[in-house]
Amino acid sequence: MPxxxxxxxxxxATFAGPDGGPPVSVLRGVSMRVEPGEMVSIVGPSGSGKSTLxxxxxGLHAATSGTVxxxxxxxxxxxxxxxxxxxxxxxGFVFQxxxxxxxxxxxxNVALPARLARHRISVEDVDRALAEVGLADRGGHKPSALSGGQQQRVAIARVLAARPQVVFADEPTGALDTASGTQVLDLLRQTAAGDRSVVLVTHDVVSAARADRVVVLRDGVVSRELTRPTADQVFAEISAGQVV
Structure with missing residues (x-):
C-alpha cells in the first residue's frame, strides 16, 4: 500500500490572546492522514479550527507543536x-x-504557477485545462470580465494545469451560487483520483458529504471521522452539543 x-x-496551534490576554489554543492535538486518491473534508462549528488546520x-502556517x-x-x-x-x-490551492x-x-492566470515553478507548460495544456472547466472561450478575458463562478473555475483550471499531488481548498464554494458551487465541487471531486488528493474545508454539509471521509473538528480536536456519510449525518455530527 502506498x-x-x-x-x-x-x-x-496557539496564538497570542487579544489585548495581551492569555494565549488562545486553536488546535489541541490533531492527528489525521490523507491517502492517495482521497478527498477529505474538514468540518466543524464556527471557531473549531478548520482553516487553521x-x-x-x-505549510502556510507553522504549527506550534506536532508534525506534518x-x-x-x-x-x-x-x-x-x-x-x-x-x-x-x-x-495546489483553491480559496474562496x-x-x-x-x-x-x-x-x-492558469499558466502562472507552473511558470513560477519553472515547469514547462504549453498553450495547449492551458487551453485544455480551461476547456475542462467549461471556459474554453474565456481564455483572453481578465478576472473583472468574469463572474464569480467563472473566476473560481479559472482557479480550478490553474490547479488542473499544474497537476499538483495535493490540493487544499478553503471554502471554495462559499461565495458562489448553488449551480456554480456544484460545478466547482464536481471538479474537485474529479481531481481526487490516482495519486492525487484533495483536502477541503467547508461549512456546507452537502459539499462535505461529497468526500470519501469527513473529519469533524470541535474545540480544536477531532471529535469524529465519518466514512462516505450523508449530508444529514454530517449535519447531525456538527450540530451535536450545540446550543440552539
Whole structure:
C-alpha cells in the first residue's frame, strides 16, 4: 500500500490572546492522514479550527507543536525556500477569494504557477485545462470580465494545469451560487483520483458529504471521522452539543 500523501500527528496551534490576554489554543492535538486518491473534508462549528488546520497541513502556517509530513517531507525541517518550492511544485490551492491576478487574462492566470515553478507548460495544456472547466472561450478575458463562478473555475483550471499531488481548498464554494458551487465541487471531486488528493474545508454539509471521509473538528480536536456519510449525518455530527 502506498504511503499517505499527508500525515499529521498531535498538531497544536496557539496564538497570542487579544489585548495581551492569555494565549488562545486553536488546535489541541490533531492527528489525521490523507491517502492517495482521497478527498477529505474538514468540518466543524464556527471557531473549531478548520482553516487553521488546513493552513498548518499545507505549510502556510507553522504549527506550534506536532508534525506534518506532506508528500514525504517533514514540514518542520524545511527552510523557507524549500517549503515555498514544495508548495509551488507539488501542491495546489483553491480559496474562496479566487486569488487571481487582475492584470492577467484567464489563460495567463492558469499558466502562472507552473511558470513560477519553472515547469514547462504549453498553450495547449492551458487551453485544455480551461476547456475542462467549461471556459474554453474565456481564455483572453481578465478576472473583472468574469463572474464569480467563472473566476473560481479559472482557479480550478490553474490547479488542473499544474497537476499538483495535493490540493487544499478553503471554502471554495462559499461565495458562489448553488449551480456554480456544484460545478466547482464536481471538479474537485474529479481531481481526487490516482495519486492525487484533495483536502477541503467547508461549512456546507452537502459539499462535505461529497468526500470519501469527513473529519469533524470541535474545540480544536477531532471529535469524529465519518466514512462516505450523508449530508444529514454530517449535519447531525456538527450540530451535536450545540446550543440552539
Amino acid at each position: 504511503p499517505p500523501l499527508l500525515e499529521a500527528h498531535d498538531l497544536t 488546513l493552513y498548518c497541513l499545507s 509530513r506532506l508528500l514525504g517531507e517533514d514540514l518542520s525541517t524545511l527552510r523557507r525556500g524549500q517549503l515555498a518550492a514544495l508548495r509551488r511544485g507539488r501542491v 477569494s479566487y486569488n487571481l491576478i487582475p492584470s492577467l487574462s484567464a489563460r495567463e
